[in-house]
Amino acid sequence: MNKTIIVSNRLPLQIKIENDQLEVTPSVGGLATGLKSVHNDGKSLWIGWSGLTEEELSEARSKEVKKLVTAAKCDSVSLTQDDLENFYYGFSNRTLWPLFHYFMEYTEFDNDYWESYKAVNQKFADKVLEHLEDGDTVWVHDYQLLLLPKLIKEKMPNTTIGFFLHIPYPSYEIFRTFPWREELLHGMLGADLIGFHTYDYERHFLSSVKRILRLEVNFNEVTYHDRIVKVDSFPMGIDYDKFHDSASKHKTDKKSELQQRLDDHIQSGSDAKMILSIDRMDYTKGIPNRIRAFEYFLNKYPEYKEKVRLIMLAVPSRSNVPQYQKLKRDTDELVGRINGQFSTVSWTPIWYFYRSMPFENLIDLYTSSHVAMITPVRDGMNLVAKEYVATRTEQDGVLILSEMAGASKEMNESMLINPNNFEHIADTIKYALEMPLEEQKSRMKILQKRLKRYTVEKWAEEFMKSLHATKHLGAVIVANRLEKEIENNMLTEFNSAERRLFLLDYDGTLVAFKDNPIEASPDEQLYQLLDTLSANNKNDVVLISGRDRETFTHWFANKEYTLITDHGVWLKEEGKDWEALERLKNGWMENIKPILETFVDRTPGTFIEEKKYSLAWHYRKADPELAQIRTIEIDTVLTSLISNNDLSVLKGNKVIEIKSSSVNKGRASSRLLANNDYDFIFCIGDDWTDEYMFQELPKSAYTVKVGFKKTSAKYYVKDTDEVREVLHKFMA
Ligand SMILES: O=P(O)(O)OC[C@H]1O[C@H](O[C@H]2O[C@H](CO)[C@@H](O)[C@H](O)[C@H]2O)[C@H](O)[C@@H](O)[C@@H]1O
Numbered sequence: 093m094n095k096t097i098i099v100s101n102r103l104p105l106q107i108k109i110e111n112d113q114l115e116v117t118p119s120v121g122g123l124a125t126g127l128k129s130v131h132n133d134g135k136s137l138w139i140g141w142s143g144l145t146e147e148e149l150s151e152a153r154s155k156e157v158k159k160l161v162t163a164a165k166c167d168s169v170s171l172t173q174d175d176l177e178n179f180y181y182g183f184s185n186r187t188l189w190p191l192f193h194y195f196m197e198y199t200e201f202d203n204d205y206w207e208s209y210k211a212v213n214q215k216f217a218d219k220v221l222e223h224l225e226d227g228d229t230v231w232v233h234d235y236q237l238l239l240l241p242k243l244i245k246e247k248m249p250n251t252t253i254g255f256f257l258h259i260p261y262p263s264y265e266i267f268r269t270f271p272w273r274e275e276l277l278h279g280m281l282g283a284d285l286i287g288f289h290t291y292d293y294e295r296h297f298l299s300s301v302k303r304i305l306r307l308e309v310n311f312n313e314v315t316y317h318d319r320i321v322k323v324d325s326f327p328m329g330i331d332y333d334k335f336h337d338s339a340s341k342h343k344t345d346k347k348s349e350l351q352q353r354l355d356d357h358i359q360s361g362s363d364a365k366m367i368l369s370i371d372r373m374d375y376t377k378g379i380p381n382r383i384r385a386f387e388y389f390l391n392k393y394p395e396y397k398e399k400v401r402l403i404m405l406a407v408p409s410r411s412n413v414p415q416y417q418k419l420k421r422d423t424d425e426l427v428g429r430i431n432g433q434f435s436t437v438s439w440t441p442i443w444y445f446y447r448s449m450p451f452e453n454l455i456d457l458y459t460s461s462h463v464a465m466i467t468p469v470r471d472g473m474n475l476v477a478k479e480y481v482a483t484r485t486e487q488d489g490v491l492i493l494s495e496m497a498g499a500s501k502e503m504n505e506s507m508l509i510n511p512n513n514f515e516h517i518a519d520t521i522k523y524a525l526e527m528p529l530e531e532q533k534s535r536m537k538i539l540q541k542r543l544k545r546y547t548v549e550k551w552a553e554e555f556m557k558s559l560h561a562t563k564h565l566g567a568v569i570v571a572n573r574l575e576k577e578i579e580n581n582m583l584t585e586f587n588s589a590e591r592r593l594f595l596l597d598y599d600g601t602l603v604a605f606k607d608n609p610i611e612a613s614p615d616e617q618l619y620q621l622l623d624t625l626s627a628n629n630k631n632d633v634v635l636i637s638g639r640d641r642e643t644f645t646h647w648f649a650n651k652e653y654t655l656i657t658d659h660g661v662w663l664k665e666e667g668k669d670w671e672a673l674e675r676l677k678n679g680w681m682e683n684i685k686p687i688l689e690t691f692v693d694r695t696p697g698t699f700i701e702e703k704k705y706s707l708a709w710h711y712r713k714a715d716p717e718l719a720q721i722r723t724i725e726i727d728t729v730l731t732s733l734i735s736n737n738d739l740s741v742l743k744g745n746k747v748i749e750i751k752s753s754s755v756n757k758g759r760a761s762s763r764l765l766a767n768n769d770y771d772f773i774f775c776i777g778d779d780w781t782d783e784y785m786f787q788e789l790p791k792s793a794y795t796v797k798v799g800f801k802k803t804s805a806k807y808y809v810k811d812t813d814e815v816r817e818v819l820h821k822f823m824a
């Protein structure tokens with residue numbers, strides 16, 4: 093039976109040594125709590141770190157840990173103390189975490205951390221490969237394992253791999269500062285589906301992919317080598333029924349000690365209301381800001397003194413990292429100062445717990461609080477906000493939520509605030525405390541409806557559905573890969589043929605693209621290849637290109653091969669002069685050029701290439717997003733201008749060319765066929781302009797596209813290196 097392997101840094105259980113005994117606790121944090129219900133389906137294996145380092149594990153202990161982990165349908169990756177320091181506290185939490193949460197000033201770029209990050213990702217890959225069988229699916233989670241998809245794909249290319257990022261993906265302006273940005277993107281693109289909590293994170297990622305790797309992105313699909321990688325947003329939900337049912341049951345259950353204390357508090361003042369805040373002790377959660385905003389509220393609305401209390405649960409987290417230690421000190425100090433300043437004999441404004449609480453106590457807190465105040469300065473999702481809503485069985489209560497949390501995108505009926513605007517927060521707290529029950533209910537009802545529908549199971553189900561659908565992506569849009577068997581048939585036909593035609597596009601086919609077209613000149617190896625191919629007198633080698641004839645004269649004058657330039661305007665056969673295949677006018681160019689110039693002025697990095705009978709606007713070096721907008725504009729402007737002039741707008745690879753409608757490579761290649769009787773035709777090209785040839789040539793021709801794109805060619809190869817490998821085979 094095929095299985096799903098979940099991989100995350102932490103396992104759902106954490107093992108510690110307490111009083112020389114192994115102690116098992118559930119992991120805290122949204123990822124572990126959320127995925128637990130997915131893992132419970134019995135068909136999946138979860139790979140992660142157990143919580144103990146190699147140094148803490150004797151041989152006997154290791155066996156014990158193995159037993160515990162296996163019983164929980166998991167397997168653990170063994171990490172050393174050094175890995176923990178450099179990979180987890182270091183690169184994951186002193187580099188990636190702050191950078192991805194827009195805390196540039198906390199971000200450390202350290203080469204040792206990076207080396208350790210790579211090594212530990214490899215350890216995870218080795219562990220996954222130990223278990224991986226054909227047909228299995230792998231679902232990798234979060235920022236600690238960004239390189240893992242690639243490491244698995246390289247070893248087992250047929251594995252379907254999903255990747256989900258639980259934290260924000262920052263804007264390109266932030267991500268570009270990262271020294272190993274290419275490696276991280278390539279690591280993630282090893283997956284077939286990449287998921288984020290929100291559309292904003294998704295578009296930031298796509299923007300980085302376009303700008304940094306310069307890959308082609310079509311809506312939410314990235315063309316990556318010979319694969320399509322799908323990118324989408326899947327906002328993570330919670331196990332709604334678990335929280336809702338526990339809250340209902342909780343009313344009839346025996347009261348916990350905490351609940352007793354909370355009840356006493358509620359009864360101690362006629363109007364006493366509780367405001368709840370729960371987070372890991374993390375600087376992204378905006379804890380000091382929240383305390384200050386509460387202080388601001390008490391000063392602005394002093395009538396609320398003794399009538400309201402902030403209950404703050406901060407769960408210890410990553411306490412080896414200096415910024416977390418400082419945050420703890422700052423929080424202690426703030427709480428101390430405010431309690432000292434405002435407390436009365438019967439009232440302490442802030443109740444502060446620095447520890448984690450068992451599930452039942454969380455339910456106590458959720459159900460006893462009139463208001464939940466969740467105000468992170470940045471947060472991937474925030475499940476606490478959702479859990480609070482799920483426990484409101486009477487549909488009363490108000491959620492105050494930061495618009496910087498991913499959850500805010502789906503929770504419009506909460507009271508959305510900017511965590512830095514104390515004035516607004518203070519007014520919102522007042523509004524929340526005074527909100528009529530009817531309004532509370534109408535807001536809660538809508539919030540609950542969505543959470544109940546889009547649960548964590550639904551989230552995982554949708555992700556998996558989409559992941560499995562990616563298997564069909566390739567087949568729908570591309571030709572067949574030019575594989576060994578086809579190659580063998582092709583070579584057999586080639587060997588028995590007497591008159592063979594090779595129609596070879598130049599840029600993006602024989603030579604890779606360069607920012608400046610003039611730099612994409614032929615290299616020695618290419619000359620040799622083409623010379624040898626055309627030395628066989630059964631072969632007619634034709635270079636057919638959009639390049640102008642001056643450039644080709646410069647590069648290929650005196651060569652034996654035939655040249656066709658300007659998309660089919662000029663033909664030059666060996667030993668002869670250039671001959672015009674089309675009689676063209678170029679008077680239109682002086683009217684169109686100024687228009688293109690306005691686009692050059694407004695689009696940095698673009699330029700005009702002026703050919704004898706056409707104008708080309710190149711945008712390879714431009715900002716890809718701006719260029720995308722400009723290509724639509726340019727197309728609209730030009731289409732209305734050229735309609736009466738027998739001109740057409742041709743979209744090539746990062747270039748738009750305006751030229752006569754009657755010229756294209758298809759027409760030019762048909763002329764060659766009309767004058768010769770070929771019994772073998774091989775035609776290869778990479779862009780839209782080559783499609784004309786693919787369509788015009790007889791069915792028996794071997795038409796080959798370079799790159800994984802929509803095409804009417806029969807076959808495809810990956811890149812220019814593969815083109816050369818194929819051409820070499822015709823010489824053997
Ligand atoms: O494992 P730790 O270092 O102790 O940290 C706990 C987890 O924190 C992060 O949680 C994120 O995932 C949540 C669910 O998707 C999301 O709601 C929240 O906004 C994120 O911050 C982290 O991403 C996990 O990897 C950690 O395990």
Ligand SMILES: O=c1ccn([C@@H]2O[C@H](COP(=O)(O)OP(=O)(O)O)[C@@H](O)[C@H]2O)c(=O)[nH]1
Pocket residue numbers: 119120121122123125126370371372407447448449450454473474475476477479
């Ligand atoms: O003492 C606690 C406090 C919180 N949580 C859980 O920790 C998760 C926090 O997830 P969230 O997405 O809000 O933030 P993260 O910590 O993942 O950044 C929630 O499911 C909480 O129920 C917990 O297990 N023990």
